[in-house]
Amino acid sequence: MSDFHAFDQGGVTYLFFSRSAKLYQISPLAARLVREFFPAQPEATLPASGSAPPDTLSPGETELYVELLYLFHRELALPLPAPHQQDDSPGENSYQTFSIYLAQTCNMACCYCWNRGGTFGKPGRVMGWNTARRATQLIVSLVERSTAEKIFINFYGGEPLLDFQVLQQITRELLKHEARLGKNFHLTLDTNGTLLEGHAAQYLARYFTQVGVSLDGSQRIHDLQRPGKYGEETWQRIVNNIRSFPNPKLLGIRATLTTFSDSYLETFLHLTTLGVGRIQLEYCHEPGYHQNPIYEKLIVPPQRQLSELHEFVDYYVDYIASYKSTRDIPFVSNLLDSINRIKRANRFTRPCGAGTNTLAINSQGEVFPCIAFVERADFAMGQTGQGSLSLHQTLQGFEVDRQPPCHACWLRYDCAGGCYATHYDMTGNARQPHPEYCQNMRGRAEVYFYALTRMLDRCPWHLER
Secondary structure, eight states, rough: OEEEEEEEEEEEEEEEEEETEEEEEEEEHHHHHHHHOSSSSSSGGGOTOOOOTTTTTTTHHHHHHHHHHHHHHHHHHSSOOOOOOOOOOOTTTTOOOEEEEEOOOBBBHHHHHHOTTTTTTTTOEOHHHHHHHHHHOOOOOOHHHOOOSSEEEEEEEGGGGHHHHHHHHHHHHHHHHHHHHTTTEEEEEEETTTTTOOOHHHHHHOOOEEEEEEEOSSSHHHHHHHHHSSHHHOOHHHHHHHOOOOOGGGGGEEEHHHHHHSHHHHHHHHTTTTTSSEEEESSSOGGGGTTTHHHHHTOOOOHHHHHHHHHHHHHHHHOOOOOOOTTTSSHHHHHHHHHHHHHHTTOSSSSBTTTTHHHEEEETTTEEEGGGGTTTEEEEEETTTSSOOOOOOGGOOOGGSSSSGGGOOOOHHTTTTTHHHHHHHHHHTTTOHHHHHHHHHHHHHHHHHHHHHHHHOGGGGGGGG
């Protein structure tokens, strides 16, 4: 079991302890001593507390060695995080997030679309009102017994605005129950932005709390990666819709980066010109076509990803530090979410609540643990309006310390085992991560640790946003 990790980032050496989630910046001499005398291996191999230092060390090295030995024994004596416990009383549940695959069809033909426009290679379809009514009834019945106060309803696809009339019907039905249930419904939508206009835009601006729009940076890159269904250019139409949206504060932009894309930083700079406050940049990593050589060519090599992330962090921190307020600074949501999670020293023993905190419903009313498992027949939990839901056994009882190879990883309480659906697509086993996945997660974590220390030094107020 590896409970610590030393690494270099930005010319500085860091030492991270898994059990406490504490991060130390250490001197070059301390880094040399750690690598020579404290290699990452089971704690039983550490020198005993109070044991004599190696006689090859100088007086200054000996003093530092004793301090390090004390630090290691103190950190590694901490108990492991307690396993996750479901605190629901009988009859209660923890469901908080519901995703509705409203339209499993799309009016675009994006080169990297992980679910093939929501169709998963099947004939396209949209949700009819009879199915939507059953889905709404299921959500309401679960929310009635949920311990969560905030309930998130996400409309997904494909392109959900192709089924806008049913979206309105579901929204009205859910909001009708909000006061009776004593819950706050937060309605969100993921859209390609081509239909974000007219009455649809007005409606979303009035009733929704967040609208995510996909736009891949510059016009050249976007139109290459995200053409319309018949090859037409879409960038200008989407940008026009973003700029005319009635409530810009609700909007966020999500860009997907492929091997054809501009760098992470260049893409960010393109998107900041649109006046949107929330930006999410993700490398093309969806595993749905992991065995497809064409799709594989779109995935940015891990080393390039890490290099671009590092470049972006340096720019972003310097950029923010020149401001006295974050009001007009674009918020890079996924990056700062990861950094803040590290700052809070959160420790997790299971990755997510797929099937216990989240549910996804496809356009035919079939229920799945989350959006990434939709149309994976083995993980179907049941049908709306037809009895109880059943969670696949591989998604039950997961604990990272009992799961090889996770129990030997220093990042295990942050990653917590990773995404079940990604593992299933990459290895065929929801509990078995692919080595490339783990390597990429650890590499990113090192950049996030570096980013955290830079922000704490230059602009700590931005982390409070």
